[in-house]
Amino acid sequence: MVNQVIFFYFAVVILASAILTITQRNPIHSVMFMLLLFFHIAGVFVLLNAEFLAAVQLIVYAGAILILYLFVVMLLNVDRESTAARANRFWPWMAGFGVVIAAEVILLIVRGTFPSEAGQQPMRLAGSGVKELGELLYQKYLVPFEVASIILLVGLVGAVMLAKKRASD
Amino acid sequence: MPTLYQQFMQSMMPILPEAIVIIVGLTVLVFDFFIEKERKSLLGWYSLAGITIAAYASYTLMPMSGVFFGGTFHFDPFATFFNFVFYIACGLGILVSINYLEVEDIHRGEYYALMLFATSGMMFMASAGDLIILYLGLELMALSIYILAGFMRGSNRSNEAAIKYLILGAFSSGIMLYGMSLLYGLAGTTNLSGILAFLRVADLSNPVIFLAMIMLTVSFGFKVAAAPFHMWVPDVYEGAPTSVTAFMSAGPKVAGFAVLLRVFLYTFEPLREHSTAILAGLAVLTMAVGNVMALSQTNIKRMLAYSSIAHAGYALVGLAAGGPDGAASVMLYVLIYAFMNMGAFGVVIMLRKAGERGEEISDFAGLGKTNKTAAFLMLIFMFSLTGIPPLAGFIGKFYIFKSAVQAGLVWLAVAGVLFSAISAYFYLRVIMVMYMHEPKESIELSSAPSLALALAISVTAVIVIGVYPTDLLNYARASIAGIM
Numbered sequence: 001m002v003n004q005v006i007f008f009y010f011a012v013v014i015l016a017s018a019i020l021t022i023t024q025r026n027p028i029h030s031v032m033f034m035l036l037l038f039f040h041i042a043g044v045f046v047l048l049n050a051e052f053l054a055a056v057q058l059i060v061y062a063g064a065i066l067i068l069y070l071f072v073v074m075l076l077n078v079d080r081e082s083t084a085a086r087a088n089r090f091w092p093w094m095a096g097f098g099v100v101i102a103a104e105v106i107l108l109i110v111r112g113t114f115p116s117e118a119g120q121q122p123m124r125l126a127g128s129g130v131k132e133l134g135e136l137l138y139q140k141y142l143v144p145f146e147v148a149s150i151i152l153l154v155g156l157v158g159a160v161m162l163a164k165k166r167a168s169d
Numbered sequence: 170m171p172t173l174y175q176q177f178m179q180s181m182m183p184i185l186p187e188a189i190v191i192i193v194g195l196t197v198l199v200f201d202f203f204i205e206k207e208r209k210s211l212l213g214w215y216s217l218a219g220i221t222i223a224a225y226a227s228y229t230l231m232p233m234s235g236v237f238f239g240g241t242f243h244f245d246p247f248a249t250f251f252n253f254v255f256y257i258a259c260g261l262g263i264l265v266s267i268n269y270l271e272v273e274d275i276h277r278g279e280y281y282a283l284m285l286f287a288t289s290g291m292m293f294m295a296s297a298g299d300l301i302i303l304y305l306g307l308e309l310m311a312l313s314i315y316i317l318a319g320f321m322r323g324s325n326r327s328n329e330a331a332i333k334y335l336i337l338g339a340f341s342s343g344i345m346l347y348g349m350s351l352l353y354g355l356a357g358t359t360n361l362s363g364i365l366a367f368l369r370v371a372d373l374s375n376p377v378i379f380l381a382m383i384m385l386t387v388s389f390g391f392k393v394a395a396a397p398f399h400m401w402v403p404d405v406y407e408g409a410p411t412s413v414t415a416f417m418s419a420g421p422k423v424a425g426f427a428v429l430l431r432v433f434l435y436t437f438e439p440l441r442e443h444s445t446a447i448l449a450g451l452a453v454l455t456m457a458v459g460n461v462m463a464l465s466q467t468n469i470k471r472m473l474a475y476s477s478i479a480h481a482g483y484a485l486v487g488l489a490a491g492g493p494d495g496a497a498s499v500m501l502y503v504l505i506y507a508f509m510n511m512g513a514f515g516v517v518i519m520l521r522k523a524g525e526r527g528e529e530i531s532d533f534a535g536l537g538k539t540n541k542t543a544a545f546l547m548l549i550f551m552f553s554l555t556g557i558p559p560l561a562g563f564i565g566k567f568y569i570f571k572s573a574v575q576a577g578l579v580w581l582a583v584a585g586v587l588f589s590a591i592s593a594y595f596y597l598r599v600i601m602v603m604y605m606h607e608p609k610e611s612i613e614l615s616s617a618p619s620l621a622l623a624l625a626i627s628v629t630a631v632i633v634i635g636v637y638p639t640d641l642l643n644y645a646r647a648s649i650a651g652i653m
Contacts, residue, residue: 105380140239142239154313
């Protein structure tokens, strides 16, 4: 019961800060709401008995990635608030469509059941779960783990290729 | 007693083809530093050699079959069949690129590396035995293609194509992950066989199962460009460099069908009647949108974009028909489609010469008089895309519609034939412009040994498969036997 109350708090704040992130006109404010978002996602991980993932979430996203965003915002010197229109004239239709889809999804999930153990309650591990996670990553999920490393490499190559200034430009 | 090294090599055998493709991609990135700008085509030939070696590895390993790496990775004839299609798409893609990149002055080594990484992603998708590797393979492919679509950094259209594809692709990935998380909550596993075992005993009135299936349909439909998830296709195909468009219209689409076949005909087999209804509806809509919208296009790349949507629709007909026959017809179709589409884009690339765009259908005017070979090749590819016998396109459509009729979906086959008839208008219009119109000015074509080789391979395949499809169809049937 207490868990559910805490979960709803996290869920509401996550949704609200996500919406605020994309609707703010000032990019610094957007980044700050994103920080709030990341903190609360870490909270959800704690609720799911995944303390290690919560810490990773904070260190990697809130710590590293968000600071990078802030650097970019400052380096690009986006001091003026953007005044361009944020949405075209169809947005009420689109928002309505989104609400209908969301309502359908909620209805179906509420009426459905999740029979498996994983669908009932979070897995509980002895200790912090770091050892179990490592064993899974390096044994059963070895191939996906290696594919993920190639994905990161592709991201790196792409960022350098698309953004680097060249002598010919 | 085998040494540790032997044990390691033994356990790595199933991913040998993927590993070769990735290692060649990594070495391309390194060699890129040492090769001066004028000789970058060496990297293209090197990548092509790598693809050939990987194909040879797949060929030698063909007798092996099984599930590896804790159930996350299938090495079976089905995956090998699709790997061969990916080698063909990537190999032809490299061949049509070498000269084009020179013309556009964007010849850089990363291009080939990204193409190889995208190909390895597709191979992981076809071999996936687990939702996690399925998703990661898809992201590896998609991320590489987003970058390739924006490879012409100086062009606004190319940038627009890349951003549009990235944002919509991220949405579709989000929907896919939601669907996958629901499946995990239902089945308690991300393993495809595990989910099948769950669905066999599950209470199928549980609406969450259908929600998960619909979410996966949406995201795979996005990747294969099925209507109504096709909105990105015309803009991205038009804006991306033409060689990337050629690769994009063959590779990722085929990979999407590999995943659709494995997930819908294998894992979702207990949901057969429901998935048939969804897939048949998607097929009709996709054929309608693709063929009708293609009628009014004046840009050849946009026309071929809508044509590729229509072809996804035909392949969906085979998927809706299901069963070993339907699956084999889809596999044969995507292979034929890769050849004929690559060939058509190859001719479009021939018309592209520095300074001129060569992307309007009117640019083809009088090609039949000024360059007989190019016009004749285009004629073959257009006839094949329409589905005129004895070319391969006809064979592909024939088996698709035949399997639909056998599955009792006569109305679907009739719709497919009707839409094929509509498609004759816009394919034959290109031929009419080439042979009936007077040339506007003398068009100089860019030709290169690599491009000529790609066109020769494609046109030979289109004719040979058209005349003699039996062996290939039997091979596709044999490949599907393991999973159905």
